[in-house]
Every structure is written in C-alpha cells, then in structure tokens.
Amino acid sequence: MSEFDAIIVGGGLAGSTAAYVLAQQGLEVLLIERGNYGGSKNMTGGRLYAHSLEKIIPNFAEEAPVERRVVKERISMMTENDAFTIDYHSPRLAQAGSDSYVVMRGEFDRWLFDKAEEAGAMTAAGIKVDELIVENNRVTGVICGDEEMRADVVILADGVNSLLAEKAGLRKRVQPSQVAVGVKEVYGLPAKVIEDRFGLTGNEGTAWLFAGSPSNGLVGGGFLYTNKESISLGLVLGLEHIGESEKTIEEMMVAFSNHPEIAPLIKDAKLLERSGHVVPEAGLSMVSTLYGDGYLICGDAAGFCLNIGYMVRGMDLAIASGEMAAKAVIAAKEKGDFSSATLQSYKTMLDESFIMKDLAVYKNFPSFMENPRIFNQYPAMVSEIMAEMFIVNGSPAVPLRKKAMKHLKTVGLMNLLKDGFKGVKSV
Amino acid sequence: MTMSVEEKLGVNKFFVNEGKPHIEIDPNYPDMKEKLKLVKACPGGLYKLNENGTLSFDYAGCLECGTCRILCLGTVVKKWEYPESTMGVEYRYG
Numbered sequence: 181m182s183e184f185d186a187i188i189v190g191g192g193l194a195g196s197t198a199a200y201v202l203a204q205q206g207l208e209v210l211l212i213e214r215g216n217y218g219g220s221k222n223m224t225g226g227r228l229y230a231h232s233l234e235k236i237i238p239n240f241a242e243e244a245p246v247e248r249r250v251v252k253e254r255i256s257m258m259t260e261n262d263a264f265t266i267d268y269h270s271p272r273l274a275q276a277g278s279d280s281y282v283v284m285r286g287e288f289d290r291w292l293f294d295k296a297e298e299a300g301a302m303t304a305a306g307i308k309v310d311e312l313i314v315e316n317n318r319v320t321g322v323i324c325g326d327e328e329m330r331a332d333v334v335i336l337a338d339g340v341n342s343l344l345a346e347k348a349g350l351r352k353r354v355q356p357s358q359v360a361v362g363v364k365e366v367y368g369l370p371a372k373v374i375e376d377r378f379g380l381t382g383n384e385g386t387a388w389l390f391a392g393s394p395s396n397g398l399v400g401g402g403f404l405y406t407n408k409e410s411i412s413l414g415l416v417l418g419l420e421h422i423g424e425s426e427k428t429i430e431e432m433m434v435a436f437s438n439h440p441e442i443a444p445l446i447k448d449a450k451l452l453e454r455s456g457h458v459v460p461e462a463g464l465s466m467v468s469t470l471y472g473d474g475y476l477i478c479g480d481a482a483g484f485c486l487n488i489g490y491m492v493r494g495m496d497l498a499i500a501s502g503e504m505a506a507k508a509v510i511a512a513k514e515k516g517d518f519s520s521a522t523l524q525s526y527k528t529m530l531d532e533s534f535i536m537k538d539l540a541v542y543k544n545f546p547s548f549m550e551n552p553r554i555f556n557q558y559p560a561m562v563s564e565i566m567a568e569m570f571i572v573n574g575s576p577a578v579p580l581r582k583k584a585m586k587h588l589k590t591v592g593l594m595n596l597l598k599d600g601f602k603g604v605k606s607v
Numbered sequence: 608m609t610m611s612v613e614e615k616l617g618v619n620k621f622f623v624n625e626g627k628p629h630i631e632i633d634p635n636y637p638d639m640k641e642k643l644k645l646v647k648a649c650p651g652g653l654y655k656l657n658e659n660g661t662l663s664f665d666y667a668g669c670l671e672c673g674t675c676r677i678l679c680l681g682t683v684v685k686k687w688e689y690p691e692s693t694m695g696v697e698y699r700y701g
C-alpha cells in the first residue's frame with residue numbers, strides 16, 4: 181500500500197497545477213519543493229498567457245499576484261547605439277481569453293503552491309528530493325535524505341535541469357545546443373514613473389523583446405517587462421556557441437542596460453534582484469520521455485517550451501501539462517492501474533492539445549534561428565536604412581529605393597530571399 | 608550607476624551552506640576553451656580566470672541555473688548538485 185496516490189516533485193507552475201487538480205478530485209497527494217516556498221527558486225522573463233490557468237481557476241488574475249496586463253507589444257532591432265522599434269498597442273491583447281500578464285515567480289508560484297495546499301494537497305517546502313525509487317523498472321516513490329516515501333505514481337515537475345529523471349535514466353542529459361541561459365535584473369521604480377515612461381495607465385503593461393546587439397552575435401536577445409513597481413530586464417543567450425563570444429554575459433548585460441534606448445527607462449531605479457535560469461529552446465526536438473510505469477514528466481522537465489523569437493512560452497505549457505498529468509493520474513486511479521499502458525492517456529491528451537500542436541507548428545524555428553544573419557546583419561541593415569531615411573544633413577537627396585538597395589545588397593538579395601522564405605515557412 | 612556583478616548579487620537573498628559546496632570544479636583543467644565557456648556563461652559571474660590560467664570559483668553566489676553543469680559537467684565541473692534542502696538562493700521576485 182502506498183502512502184500517497186501521487187507524489188509531485190517541484191513546486192513550480194507545472195507541479196503546483198498538478199497537485200491542485202489532483203487534490204480537488206480528492207486524491208491523496210504530496211507536493212515537494214526544495215526551496216523554502218513555492219517559487220523561491222524560479223525565475224521567468226515575464227509573461228504568462230492566461231488561457232491555460234484560466235480553465236483551471238477561472239478569473240485567477242483577480243486573486244493571484246499578477247503584475248500588469250499586457251496591452252503593448254514592442255519588438256526592437258538594435259545595434260550598438262540604434263534601435264528600430266515596432267510598437268503594437270491594442271485592447272484586443274487584453275481581452276478575456278487572449279489576455280496575458282506579467283508575473284514574478286517568487287510571488288506567483290507561491291500563490292499557486294498555497295492554492296494546492298488549500299485544495300487539500302499535503303505540501304513540503306524546503307525538502308529536496310535526492311532520488312527516485314525504482315523497483316522492477318517501475319517508479320514507486322522518492323528518497324529525501326534518509327526518508328523514503330511511496331506513491332502509486334510520481335509526477336516529475338522539477339524543471340529544465342531534471343537531475344532526477346537523468347539519474348534514473350528516464351532522460352538524457354540536456355545538451356548546450358538545446359538550451360539558452362537567461363539572466364534578469366529587477367529594477368524598482370514607482371508605479372507612476374513606470375506608467376509615464378511607457379505610456380501606460382492603471383494596470384496596463386508592456387512586453388518588449390530585442391534582437392541584435394544585446395545578444396552580441398549569439399542566438400538570443402533581450403527582454404523587458406513592466407511590473408507594477410519594477411521593470412524586469414534581461415537577456416537570453418544560446419549556450420551552443422557561448423564559449424566563442426568575446427563578451428561575458430555580465431558585459432552583455434551591462435551594455436544592454438546602458439543602451440541609449442534602455443538607460444532612460446531604468447534611470448534612478450534601484451536594483452532589487454539579479455537572477456539566472458536556463459530556458460529549454462529546442463522545441464519539439466527536445467521533448468523526450470513523457471511517461472512510463474509509475475511516472476509522468478511535465479513542464480520544463482519534459483522540454484515543453486517554445487521560443488519563437490518574438491515570444492517565449494513555457495509557463496502556459498507547464499500549467500496545461502501539469503493539468504493533463506493530473507487528469508491521467510485520476511483516470512489511472514479509477515482503473516487502479518498506474519502502468520505505462522494506462523498513463524499513456526497523458527500523451528494522448530498532450531497530442532490533442534495546443535502543446536504538441538504548437539510545438540509541431542514551430543518545429544523548424546529553432547534551426548532557422550541559428551542563422552547568424554538574423555542576429556547580426558539584419559538589425560544593422562535596418563538601422564542603416566532608417567538612418568538614410570531620417571538623417572538630413574544638406575547633402576543631395578538620393579531616391580529611397582536606391583538608398584535601401586545599397587543596404588539590402590550588403591546582406592545579399594539572395595540571402596534575404598532565402599531567409600525570408602525559410603522564416604515564413606518556419607512560423 | 609555602475610555596479611559590479613558582486614554588488615548586484617549582494618542584493619539577493621542567499622542561505623549559504625558554509626563549507627559545503629554544492630558545485631565542485633577542477634581549477635587546473637587543461638583545456639582553456641572549456642574554462643572560457645564558464646567565464647562567459649555563468650549569470651552570476653562566479654567563474655574567473657586567474658592570471659596563471661587557472662579558474663577561481665565561488666559557489667556562494669550561485670543562482671542554481673545549471674548552465675555550468677550543462678556546459679562542463681565531466682570536464683571542468685566535477686560535481687553539480689542542488690544545494691541541500693532550504694539552502695542556496697531565494698528569489699523574492701523571480
């Protein structure tokens with residue numbers, strides 16, 4: 181007899197969602213988190229697309245500690261001193277069903293973790309799981325220090341560095357080519373100052389991504405999200421070629437925060453926190469084992485993350501996969517069978533959901549992004565064309581078509597066509 | 608407003624497990640390329656190259672991101688575990 185129907189490892193969004201859904205159905209669950217509270221080890225860029233949590237906890241944004249609702253999207257191409265920005269502002273971004281919120285995980289995950297506890301889950305924060313118990317090729321529990329705990333099923337929601345899955349041979353070690361490192365700084369400012377600097381009112385927020393000089397030639401870019409009383413600023417940098425970069429991550433972060441586009445936005449702000457985290461980036465090709473006898477894997481631990489350049493999505497996938505893992509466990513409990521044959525329903529649900537469908541749609545995107553022109557030559561080209569358009573200094577005017585052509589030729593018209601075609605095909 | 612990376616880490620909340628490093632490295636690892644990956648990529652700036660080409664490393668400011676493990680476990684990085692229960696970084700914002 182197991183002590184629990186399910187043990188869930190990891191009190192991030194995937195794990196707390198799974199625990200919440202299971203506890204609501206009256207199952208005996210234990211949610212274990214190594215940090216002192218849910219979210220204490222977690223970091224994200226910023227934006228949670230609401231749809232998946234909305235289905236589980238309707239109107240969650242009214243009670244959860246969310247920062248701002250995004251109504252303004254910005255994308256900039258940057259060179260060392262220039263920035264070319266696309267700005268899209270629309271109430272449609274905030275409509276129920278397609279709304280998204282900037283969140284900070286220390287607060288947000290803590291809330292969800294506590295919701296799982298309120299729903300009846302037993303929670304254990306400040307406890308690290310050291311190992312999975314595997315007997316006759318079946319996961320039967322977890323080991324924490326010198327304590328063993330058993331359950332009919334273990335849900336692994338322990339994030340991108342799932343040491344547990346790796347140790348138990350359920351998953352291969354993550355490769356540098358599959359991930360990026362994220363670094364983030366949170367700058368405190370009064371709400372009024374943020375609203376003025378970004379042209380926002382009330383709880384409106386901005387989501388802003390940057391391509392070009394911020395990643396200093398590496399696959400990646402910068403991000404900025406407005407919180408209620410702070411700004412999250414950071415970089416995401418592919419690890420594959422990071423050893424060859426001439427700058428360290430700190431040097432890139434300093435250059436980014438001192439960029440003429442950014443510096444005035446964080447002027448007089450106080451640094452509140454510096455964080456780091458790895459982002460799974462390889463999309464579908466990094467999704468590995470998802471279930472087996474006595475276990476399920478969800479969230480980042482399963483590789484469910486989409487980075488498609490102008491947006492990063494991992495949190496809505498973590499929540500939805502946590503919910504599906506819980507539903508598969510509920511079905512298994514009804515049958516009284518926790519073998520891989522029954523838990524396979526998890527994979528079926530994933531396949532039918534936006535998770536696998538979206539991962540499939542964008543499956544060629546990670547390789548498209550490896551093209552160095554995207555991060556170097558295109559931002560430079562755009563900035564040169566803009567300079568030609570807007571700079572008037574008394575020298576005789578050249579027709580715009582000619583001005584632009586000169587810069588398009590630098591990159592190569594064939595390259596431009598090829599990349600344009602590949603880009604369109606991959607999204 | 609220029610803060611060093613150490614000063615930046617100084618605003619974070621850490622529970623340091625004194626004398627019990629969760630990461631161990633080989634500071635004399637011969638391949639410079641491997642060492643440079645860590646110097647470039649650690650978001651805490653915790654790996655530093657000494658003048659004599661060896662690495663110095665301080666686990667106390669570790670953000671537990673796992674980057675050094677992904678890049679160099681088995682070469683420069685000899686051991687990488689999460690800190691013991693309740694120890695390590697604690698994000699108040701995240």
Ligand SMILES: Cc1cc2nc3c(=O)[nH]c(=O)nc-3n(C[C@H](O)[C@H](O)[C@H](O)COP(=O)(O)OP(=O)(O)OC[C@H]3O[C@@H](n4cnc5c(N)ncnc54)[C@H](O)[C@@H]3O)c2cc1C
Nearest residue numbers: 190192193194214224225226227309339362479480494495
């Ligand atoms: C810089 C950056 C920017 C991002 N931007 C966005 C964005 O804007 N929008 C978006 O949707 N996604 C974004 N993502 C991705 C998103 O943050 C992740 O996909 C999401 O956090 C995954 O949640 P999770 O619950 O699966 O894992 P995690 O949040 O990593 O949770 C794993 C949990 O398991 C715990 N744990 C691990 N091992 C153990 C153990 N042995 N014992 C006990 N507990 C353990 C950890 O402490 C942690 O609480 C970003 C990521 C980064 C790094």
Ligand code: SF4
Nearest residue numbers: 649669670672673675
């Ligand atoms: S885990 Fe991350 S922060 Fe810690 S030492 Fe390694 S690279 Fe640096």
